Amino acid sequence: MMRTKPNILITGTPGTGKSTLAQELANVTQLKMVNVGQFAKENDLFCGFDDKLECPILDDDQIIDELESEMSEGGVIIDYHSCDFFPERWFDIVFVLRTDNSILYDRLAQRRYNEAKMKNNIECEIFQTILDEARESYKTEIVHELQSDTPNDMEQNVDKIVTWCNQWSTSVGQQRA
Numbered sequence: 001m002m003r004t005k006p007n008i009l010i011t012g013t014p015g016t017g018k019s020t021l022a023q024e025l026a027n028v029t030q031l032k033m034v035n036v037g038q039f040a041k042e043n044d045l046f047c048g049f050d051d052k053l054e055c056p057i058l059d060d061d062q063i064i065d066e067l068e069s070e071m072s073e074g075g076v077i078i079d080y081h082s083c084d085f086f087p088e089r090w091f092d093i094v095f096v097l098r099t100d101n102s103i104l105y106d107r108l109a110q111r112r113y114n115e116a117k118m119k120n121n122i123e124c125e126i127f128q129t130i131l132d133e134a135r136e137s138y139k140t141e142i143v144h145e146l147q148s149d150t151p152n153d154m155e156q157n158v159d160k161i162v163t164w165c166n167q168w169s170t171s172v173g174q175q176r177a
């Protein structure tokens, strides 16, 4: 079945601005935002705890099952710092947020991450781990890198995605006509 609203994946290293961007987009579009970490917490979809990184381990399969019907309807913005376990068919477009290392360091320091978690996340950004993961998991033409250093970047990213959503709706409308 063809979706009448697009599904968008917003991914990137923690601290790059995914939740802020997803929230702003949800405010100005008809799309619903799902923060996967929060969704797992609310529905108790964990299968362990990573002591080193001090974070729970998500139960990927259960998360996919729980979100499946909503995703097939469309109109969802998914926000998560990893992207290789979602079904490829879920997304019409994938945005990978990128942030300058020193800016990211300051944002993560504000969260009081422990040393291992800090190092892991900064290295993740330096080695563009999430961008590579996205390019391996989805068609490269739907994967877009967005810089997210400043409030101006944030504003431009919202505008770009809103423009894309409008174009998507127009083209789907024409295909249906």
Ligand SMILES: Nc1ncnc2c1ncn2[C@@H]1O[C@H](COP(=O)(O)OP(=O)(O)O)[C@@H](O)[C@H]1O
Pocket: 012, 013, 014, 015, 016, 017, 018, 019, 020, 021, 107, 147, 148, 149, 150, 151, 152, 153, 154
């Ligand atoms: N483009 C940006 N410009 C300025 N501050 C930003 C930007 N993106 C995110 N931030 C700030 O960085 C912090 C982390 O953002 P958040 O959206 O929680 O990131 P994520 O969801 O990727 O972990 C927040 O305090 C947010 O206001």
